[in-house]
Amino acid sequence: MLGLCLCQPVLCSCEEMKLEPVHASQASCVSTSRSLSFAVSLPVTNLSEGRSSRSLQIYCKNCPRSNIDIIPNYIEPRALSTFSKFASRADKPLHLRAVAGKHAADAGDIPLVLEARNTISGKGLNWKDVTSINHWLVNDYYKLVQMVNALEPRMQRLSNEQLKAKTDEFRQRLKAGDTLEELQTEAFAVVREASRRVLGMRHFDVQIIGGAVLHDGAIAEMKTGEGKTLVSPLAAYLNALTGKGVHIITVNDYLAQRDADWMGRIHRFLGLSVGLIQSGMGNVEKKAAYRCDITFTNNIEVGFDYLRDNITQQREAQVLRWPEPFNYAIIDEVDSVLIDEGRNPLIISATSSKDVARFPVAARVAELLVRNQHYTTQFMEKSVELTEEGIMAAELALDTDDLWNEKDPWARFIVSALCAKEFYQRDVHYIVKDGAVQIVDEFTGRVVENRRWSDGLHQSVEAKEGVEIREETVVAAQITNQSLYRLYSKLSGMTGTAKTEESEFLRIFGMPVVAVPTNLPNIRVDLPLQLYPTIEGKWLGVREEVLQMYKKGRPVLVGTTSVEQSEILSELLHEWGLSHNVLNARPKYAAREAEIVAQAGRKRAITISTNMAGRGTDIILGGNPEMLAKEVIEERVLPMLTQEIPIAGAVASSIAFSRVKLSPASLAKLSKAAVTAKYVAGQGGEVWDYTQAKKVISSFLDLSLHKNEQELEVMAGCQGAETITLGPSVAVAYLSILKDCQTHCQEEGNEVKELGGLHVIGTSLHESRRIDNQLRGRAGRQGDPGSTRFMISFEDEIIQKTLDKNIVVTNWIPWDTVISDSSFLEKQVYNIQRFMEAHNSNIRKSLVDYEEVLEVQRQHVYSLRQQFINSDMDSCRQLLYQYIQTVADELVTPWIVPSKHPKTWNMQQILKDVQGILNEVSEEHNGNLFELPSEAEIPSSLMKLRGVTTIRLDGSFLPDLPLTPSNTFSGPRFICSSVDRWLRMISVDSFSNQRYEKEAILLRRYVGELLIGVYREKIFISDLSPMDVEETERHLAISALDIFWREHLINMGRLRSAVNVRSFGNMNPLEEYKIESLRFFISMLSSFRRLTVESLLRPWKIEMLNALKEHA
Helix, strand or coil: CCCCEECCCEECCCCCCEECCCEHHHCECCCCCCECCCCECCCCECCCHHHCEEEEEECCCCCCCCCEEECECCCCCCHHHHHHCCHHHCCCCEEEEEECCCCHHHHCCCCCECCCCEEECCEEECHHHHCCHHHHHHHHHHHHHHHHHHHHHHHHCCCHHHHHHHHHHHHHHHHCCCCHHHHHHHHHHHHHHHHHHHCCCCCCHHHHHHHHHHHCCCEEECCCCCCHHHHHHHHHHHHHCCCCCEEEEECCHHHHHHHHHHCHHHHHHCCCCEEECCCCCCHHHHHHHHCCCEEEEEHHHHHHHHHHHCCCCCHHHCCCCCCCCCCEEEEECHHHHHHHCCCCCEEEEEEECCCCCHHHHHHHHHHHCCECCCEEEECCCCEEEECHHHHHHHHHHHCCCCCCCCCCCCHHHHHHHHHHHHHCCECCCEEEECCEEEEECCCCCCECCCCCCCCCHHHHHHHHHCCCCCCEEEEEEEECHHHHHCCCCEEEEEECCCHHHHHHHHHHHCCCEEECCCCCCCCCEECCCEEECCHHHHHHHHHHHHHHHHHHCCCEEEEECCHHHHHHHHHHHHHCCCCCEEECCCHHHHCCHHHHHHCCCCCCCEEEEECCCCCCCCCCCCCCHHHHHHHHHHHHHHHHHCCCCCCCCCCCCCCCCCCCCCCHHHHHHHHHHHHHHHHHHHCCCCCCCHHHHHHHHHHHHCHHHHCCHHHHHHHHCCCCCHHHHHHHHHHHHHHHHHHHHHHHHHHHHHHHHHHCCEEEEECCCCCCHHHHHHHHCCCCHHHCCEEEEEEEECCCHHHHHHCCCHHHHHHHCCCCCCECCCHHHHHHHHHHHHHHHHHHHHHHHHHHHHHHHHHHHHHHHHHHHHHHHHCCHHHHHHHHHHHHHHHHHHHHHHHCCCCCCHHHCCHHHHHHHHHHHHHHHHHHCCCCCCCCCCCCHHHHHHHHCCCCCCCCCCCCCCCCCCCCCCCCCCCHHHHHHHHHHHHHHHHCCCCCCCCCHHHHHHHHHHHHHHHHHHHHHHHHHCCCCHHHHHHHHHHHHHHHHHHHHHHHHHHHHHHHHHHHHHHHHCCCHHHHHHHHHHHHHHHHHHHHHHHHHHHHHCCCCHHHHHHHHHHC
């Protein structure tokens, strides 16, 4: 608390701002709920002379002419430093002056010393503000805030129907030519008012700024607890007015569902449709959700939906909004999605059982090999290199002469097994659950569902652990998050920590980072780093630190980097009898992630968490009343609905927590709910397991979101229908208990604040300062007190990666000694962290550079697929005709020399190749479908046109040659297509200035028209329906494309590994990759066209057509 109390309500002369006797930092207008902002603009010293009291003249932020006089009855000295923090956010200055008054005796001789500040344009600014671009950006956004604030009284006078009608009004204005920028101010005011009415939550000014940043396609950096969730509806509503769709992307299903239910109420109130994407949904549900105005999903689902849409052959199976699936996205925790997850590609794979048996053998061989004798390791690159001795030992163990023998390859299996042995540890990088290896995300500490390491690494880890080895996978489709999110027309994001990666966001995504000011000043204390020589000493030091905070009554959050570390600390705390909660990737803990984190701010709460587990849930001092009320309901009602005992360790221990005192009314309603539940489970015959019962109770609690307490009491009062009234009874009890919990949490929260707030302990520095800042940000939310301390050892992984000689430190420093005042060592440690940041940033930059090459090719292939899937029959067929002409060109051009006479051309080979591609269809029709000319007829016919200036466009343009099949009707579209193909040939200048250039073009033209004529004749004389022909054409083309694209992805992966070797020859690997990948891609497209044309000209068997019909 500031210690500055206001003795009486005061009304500003602008008649808008009224202050109640609260602390100045919380001063707000009673009528409009607007918060005040202050600035110290004048240097004032020693105002206690004459034993006078102090009068604060505070200018109201929205008052155009006057000020408010507030006479405090006590000023605490430490409040002065807090006032100075308001300077950068004020629109008008705050003055302190000495006055005589009745409170002079209360003031005492307290010297007030305020730091002098430069005053620029009437605002209190320091030099850092002047040189900060961010400061001027925020100042500019405050102009928008003032305009939104000015509209607030008008919006409050609107009825619900009038407020909802604003959505249609905005849409009509957009159709009339207005831009989103012209609607922005009024749209933000509408959303703010809707939020106040629906959720009871009014956007702070800084949240309006955050919404504007999102709309501008930038990243809003807002500290933990500043209400990022409430910011997204501002930009989402505005951009959804276009009708093109808005995606709000979170990091998991839980947050997506929470936000869709919570924030979705604002959008639904305003008439927008809201969709939710969850894992396991069917295509019909997903398609409907993606076609809503606003869609909530997680980053994994939207990526895989995009890939699945691009491997399906049926238009009906696609779920995204094609042909423009990506309009605007708001990414919550954008740093986690685009930076932390940026190095992990999303992959859809097909299984291949080939070589699975080699992995267990390789794992056993890897166990026999010794590091630094048989192989060397590069820890930072996670790479292994066999020595000569290691190669000989492996070959001897495997009874082979060559590890790299193509017919009997063992090298990659041995290297992969060694990587699994050295770099991937159980309970650190993965856990084993139900006989399967599950990856633990190194940034969030969560188990990542349905993710597997590629290139045989996952199989090597499975072999090491002795679990069942699943088939090695072959990539069918893949994309990285960087490539995926650059497909959006506009992209924005929110996070609490992005400034340290601003250059990367700007370089890759073109998104600047704007640091949004906090609504209240941050008074968190970051304590100095503590260094220990050994890990053992560090853990004992952490336990001692936890004990000291526990004795004071302060809640403690301990962040660890792995499951293993969290359980080591848990055992140490159990030894001293300290009750605590553990939150890591173990299923028994992860199931209650949100509940555990929500109560981590209660008095004497001790929570051990992997670094970012629980991200997205605020830690509220005193506890979260909603979660606490839910726990009270579950404690009484769950035993009535199920006889199952929850998984051991799943329920958070509450031994150290004070119990909530329930009012008699709450106890009565809770008892009624419990009795009703007992009847339903007994006489009603309803039986649930523990998980189902919890879901049932959650659904009952959701009733309180949609109906008021009076309606629920009426529903719960029905007699003789206990099964029907169970839900309302539980909801009524919940609302009553919630009031008790709110009172309890507020009182306990005030007590925790007096004790110093939440204390956060970091047990290891991460390779990115951003991750550490996220952990620090758990303390001191919304102006609360708090403190943080990082305690590390010289044996931590980040230091051992870069300093091989750190072991020397432990030789002359006792193992349990703490070094807390060495600025030199602390600086060196942070330098290591910055080095690792730069190293990882360079890796990501390199991945992006390589991925950009593949992304261009991917977009070309996927656009082809969409063209085949979504175009009409005629458009698809004209594209196939162009492919046939291209294949004809490839049959002709290798065997002709345009500078020499046609008699010298290799007509024999040309006719042989043409006959080869038409051989099967010729046999199908007994050779009656077409007739090929002789080798001598072609040059003779070409020379007859030597002086001709005009030729026919049909199949008879070459004299004395057999006509191309032309029994089918050639409509206008086919003629236009024929002209287009002709123009393409004559526009290509590959034969420019060649003597027989015209003859070469005519020969290409003749062969192309011959193949097209044969194909058209084949369709004409068949008994297939047009729909069957269309489906067959699409299927053959898409299947050929998919086959070669998958092979191309494999080849590109091998090429990526191969080009690195060329750096030893002073070649640029990236440039070599670009050159070779272009060659691969051109060859791939040529092979795809050739296979497509050959498939079209082959006989179509009944079995294939039936399979297509079943597939459709």
